[in-house]
Amino acid sequence: TQLLEQSPQFLSIQEGENLTVYCNSSSVFSSLQWYRQEPGEGPVLLVTVVTGGEVKKLKRLTFQFGDARKDSSLHITAAQPGDTGLYLCARPGSNQTGANNLFFGTGTRLTVIP
Amino acid sequence: NAGVMQNPRHLVRRRGQEARLRCSPMKGHSHVYWYRQLPEEGLKFMVYLQKENIIDESGMPKERFSAEFPKEGPSILRIQQVVRGDSAAYFCASSPTGTGTEAFFGQGTRLTVV
Numbered sequence: 001t002q003l004l005e006q007s008p009q010f011l012s013i014q015e016g017e018n019l020t021v022y023c024n025s026s027s028v029f030s031s032l033q034w035y036r037q038e039p040g041e042g043p044v045l046l047v048t049v050v051t052g053g054e055v056k057k058l059k060r061l062t063f064q065f066g067d068a069r070k071d072s073s074l075h076i077t078a079a080q081p082g083d084t085g086l087y088l089c090a091r092p093g094s095n096q097t098g099a100n101n102l103f104f105g106t107g108t109r110l111t112v113i114p
Numbered sequence: 115n116a117g118v119m120q121n122p123r124h125l126v127r128r129r130g131q132e133a134r135l136r137c138s139p140m141k142g143h144s145h146v147y148w149y150r151q152l153p154e155e156g157l158k159f160m161v162y163l164q165k166e167n168i169i170d171e172s173g174m175p176k177e178r179f180s181a182e183f184p185k186e187g188p189s190i191l192r193i194q195q196v197v198r199g200d201s202a203a204y205f206c207a208s209s210p211t212g213t214g215t216e217a218f219f220g221q222g223t224r225l226t227v228v
Contacts, residue, residue, distance in 0.1 A: 041221055041222070042219035042222050043205070045217070101170060104159075
């Protein structure tokens with residue numbers, strides 16, 4: 001299946017708190033991307049992970065790709081109001097369903113309260 | 115280095131009219147993807163095009179929707195005889211390759227059918 005499930009669906013936290021959001025599938029990914037989408041804007045690419053077990057850091061954001069390449073997580077340290085947005089994971093399609101498309105997860109809508 | 119440009123940003127159409135959405139990819143990108151996003155939902159793939167060719171239209175509704183990417187000019191997503199259910203944000207993304215690994219999105223066109 002191409003389904004990418006993200007959890008939680010909604011998350012509201014206070015400024016300064018830490019959080020982790022997840023992206024899971026029953027299928028193996030060749031790679032995975034994380035995007036952030038702010039209201040009224042298009043998604044913006046944050047990172048691409050390719051290797052099982054890979055960890056990438058982007059300032060206060062830490063992205064991890066599962067060892068089996070079926071899941072990924074995004075951890076935010078000391079969240080800021082500017083982190084508010086919709087976080088989407090995406091993966092390329094498989095050869096059976098279209099290798100050239102990006103399939104998106106259901107998204108996690110994060111609100112950071114000042 | 116201009117990003118992906120979409121216009122118009124907002125489009126209002128009466129039921130039965132036609133909607134034309136335009137997308138100019140990033141310079142040097144010859145792969146274009148169209149996605150639709152309903153309120154509070156993730157992005158759903160519609161169609162993937164290269165210059166003058168439709169590569170994958172598996173996400174396009176069978177009727178009323180069409181897309182093109184001519185040799186010269188922007189990619190066009192055309193919706194004929196719009197209905198209220200077509201109201202959504204339509205995003206275009208471009209990529210330098212057709213591997214589906216990364217995509218850069220425009221700001222979207224928000225279509226409202228009244």
